[in-house]
Amino acid sequence: MKLYLRLLSFIKPHKSILFLSIFFLVFAALFDSASLSVLVPLSDNVLGQHQIVINRELPAFLTHLINRINQVPALTMLYFVSITMLILFLFKSIFIFCRTYFVTKLSQLVVRDIRNALYRKVQAFSLDYFTETAIGSLVSRITYDVQIIKGTISVGLTDMVYQLLMFIFLNIIVFYINWKGALLVICILTIVVYPVIRVGKMIKKISTQVQNKMAGLNNRLFETISGIKIVKAFSQENAEIKKVAEQNFSFYKSIMKMQKRVIALGPFVEMIGACGGILVLFFGGQEVISGRMSLGVFIFFMSALMSLIRPCRRLSEVHSINQQGLAAAKRIFEILDAPIKVMEKKDAIELPLLKKNICFENINFAYKDKLVIKDLNLEIKKGEAIALVGASGSGKTTLVNLVARFYDPTKGAIKIDGFNLKDIQIKSLRQQIGIVSQDLFLFNDSVRNNIAYSRQDADISEVINAAKIALADEFIRNLPQGYDTYIGDMGMKLSGGQKQRLSIARAVLNNPPILILDEATSQLDAESTMIVQKALDTLMINRTAIVIAHRLSTVKKANKIIVLDKGRIVETGTHNQLLKAAGIYKKLFDLEFMV
Ligand SMILES: Nc1ncnc2c1ncn2[C@@H]1O[C@H](COP(=O)(O)OP(=O)(O)OP(=O)(O)O)[C@@H](O)[C@H]1O
Numbered sequence: 001m002k003l004y005l006r007l008l009s010f011i012k013p014h015k016s017i018l019f020l021s022i023f024f025l026v027f028a029a030l031f032d033s034a035s036l037s038v039l040v041p042l043s044d045n046v047l048g049q050h051q052i053v054i055n056r057e058l059p060a061f062l063t064h065l066i067n068r069i070n071q072v073p074a075l076t077m078l079y080f081v082s083i084t085m086l087i088l089f090l091f092k093s094i095f096i097f098c099r100t101y102f103v104t105k106l107s108q109l110v111v112r113d114i115r116n117a118l119y120r121k122v123q124a125f126s127l128d129y130f131t132e133t134a135i136g137s138l139v140s141r142i143t144y145d146v147q148i149i150k151g152t153i154s155v156g157l158t159d160m161v162y163q164l165l166m167f168i169f170l171n172i173i174v175f176y177i178n179w180k181g182a183l184l185v186i187c188i189l190t191i192v193v194y195p196v197i198r199v200g201k202m203i204k205k206i207s208t209q210v211q212n213k214m215a216g217l218n219n220r221l222f223e224t225i226s227g228i229k230i231v232k233a234f235s236q237e238n239a240e241i242k243k244v245a246e247q248n249f250s251f252y253k254s255i256m257k258m259q260k261r262v263i264a265l266g267p268f269v270e271m272i273g274a275c276g277g278i279l280v281l282f283f284g285g286q287e288v289i290s291g292r293m294s295l296g297v298f299i300f301f302m303s304a305l306m307s308l309i310r311p312c313r314r315l316s317e318v319h320s321i322n323q324q325g326l327a328a329a330k331r332i333f334e335i336l337d338a339p340i341k342v343m344e345k346k347d348a349i350e351l352p353l354l355k356k357n358i359c360f361e362n363i364n365f366a367y368k369d370k371l372v373i374k375d376l377n378l379e380i381k382k383g384e385a386i387a388l389v390g391a392s393g394s395g396k397t398t399l400v401n402l403v404a405r406f407y408d409p410t411k412g413a414i415k416i417d418g419f420n421l422k423d424i425q426i427k428s429l430r431q432q433i434g435i436v437s438q439d440l441f442l443f444n445d446s447v448r449n450n451i452a453y454s455r456q457d458a459d460i461s462e463v464i465n466a467a468k469i470a471l472a473d474e475f476i477r478n479l480p481q482g483y484d485t486y487i488g489d490m491g492m493k494l495s496g497g498q499k500q501r502l503s504i505a506r507a508v509l510n511n512p513p514i515l516i517l518d519e520a521t522s523q524l525d526a527e528s529t530m531i532v533q534k535a536l537d538t539l540m541i542n543r544t545a546i547v548i549a550h551r552l553s554t555v556k557k558a559n560k561i562i563v564l565d566k567g568r569i570v571e572t573g574t575h576n577q578l579l580k581a582a583g584i585y586k587k588l589f590d591l592e593f594m595v
């Protein structure tokens with residue numbers, strides 16, 4: 001119920017559409033049920049050519065109306081009934097069109113809002129969330145699960161109201177005409193309530209499984225398509241096809257298991273309802289034979305009763321649709337409610353331009369319970385270039401991630417000019433930092449837009465300038481469409497060195513005072529290494545730089561080399577000092593730089 005109310009809160013901003021939907025819903029239901037009443041004069045006065053007889057007291061205006069109708073000649077009545085029917089059906093159609101239009105509009109608006117809210121939340125998460133959550137399943141929730149919610153609102157919520165109204169209006173009619181018969185049918189129909197609720201619960205459970213399976217399938221698709229090169233390199237195409245086919249089959253099985261129950265509910269309710277109807281036919285027929293009720297009234301009564309079965313049937317189906325929606329809503333709210341680890345304070349201040357230093361004070365950092373940075377103290381002065389070296393897994397990338405506040409330290413504080421990173425606006429921090437990360441990521445867009453990613457409005461001269469600093473201008477000009485060339489998914493159409501220089505150009509577009517370079521050089525040949533190196537050298541002039549270095553020249557030029565081992569600083573000094581000390585740096589140096 002709580003879930004349902006929360007789902008309804010998404011409708012709140014669209015109150016006027018909801019109001020219009022309900023308005024047309026009520027009128028469509030009214031005309032839908034009222035259109036049955038023309039059956040009375042049609043069968044009695046026109047076809048049967050006798051008077052309307054009803055075996056109960058009616059309000060004066062109705063008695064008066066019936067008396068008037070009874071006096072009209074058959075042919076005139078036929079004419080009159082036809083016109084009335086035409087008008088009634090016309091109005092009914094108009095109202096049903098308006099109802100469906102506004103209901104569809106409402107559900108699409110809600111779906112749009114939920115998607116936006118989800119994506120806003122996804123963008124707000126800090127990086128830890130994405131290491132714990134598979135991307136494919138996240139995308140699946142934003143697309144597939146939200147689509148299910150749409151069904152719940154368009155069919156579930158509104159059909160529930162519409163059919164409930166129909167149920168009430170039709171009930172009024174049948175009770176008015178013959179309450180005994182009506183009661184009988186209603187009693188029989190209540191038999192179905194229990195199984196409908198039971199099946200509904202089952203459907204909710206299976207629906208969760210179905211949504212999970214869709215998420216799993218999406219994950220596999222996402223991974224194997226974006227990693228297609230590896231799939232092919234290891235000749236796993238057939239194995240992947242088989243795995244996807246298996247997951248697809250499992251999804252199909254679950255959804256059929258659910259649909260079987262959804263589909264069975266309707267006919268089941270209808271069957272029970274029909275039994276009631278037949279009983280009424282039996283007793284009501286006797287009333288007609290004895291003359292206490294005219295044929296027309298009886299037909300009206302029977303058709304109202306039979307029409308009553310449809311709302312009951314729909315209500316049972318709607319119940320199962322709602323259960324699926326609730327299962328999806330639960331998964332969606334899980335995302336909306338997930339805590340954001342790196343949060344900006346409400347009163348966060350804007351970070352002024354770097355003047356003095358970046359300080360690490362007693363930093364500890366753990367991924368979950370795995371301590372990766374231990375009691376780390378470090379000062380980086382403005383204008384200094386620091387080289388971070390250390391074995392793979394020693395915590396270099398983690399350390400620079402803390403500077404950009406992708407994560408918060410578990411203990412201690414990082415301060416820029418004395419401002420704790422936790423107290424400043426994240427945007428103002430990241431604007432001062434240019435990052436070239438280890439896992440180069442480029443968008444499937446033009447060269448120009450990739451470089452100008454941080455400022456889409458940057459003019460072309462700025463983009464070219466950044467490219468020149470990164471020594472990328474020349475190769476970009478040689479591309480088929482120059483700066484407007486599309487580079488493919490993750491820059492597939494570029495070489496490793498070109499991708500790296502593009503990432504460097506992107507990082508320097510805004511001329512950031514702080515540079516973080518997580519070098520990934522293993523993929524580069526000697527010549528591109530040299531070019532990238534040259535680019536980096538010009539880049540670091542007049543900037544504060546933290547470089548995770550794999551290149552001898554970078555390390556040599558650094559003002560200070562920090563050697564990390566298992567999350568601790570074990571050595572600090574210049575290249576020559578550290579070589580002389582003959583410690584870990586010397587070992588790493590001999591190994592990595594192969595001197
Ligand atoms: N998102 C994460 N969740 C959990 N553990 C992580 C995560 N990222 C890194 N680690 C672990 O933290 C440790 C430090 O990783 P980090 O990426 O900082 O190493 P690195 O020094 O940059 O190594 P490399 O030179 O190979 O890039 C490693 O043991 C790694 O397994």
Ligand SMILES: [Mg+2]
Nearest residue numbers: 396397398438
């Ligand atoms: Mg790393």
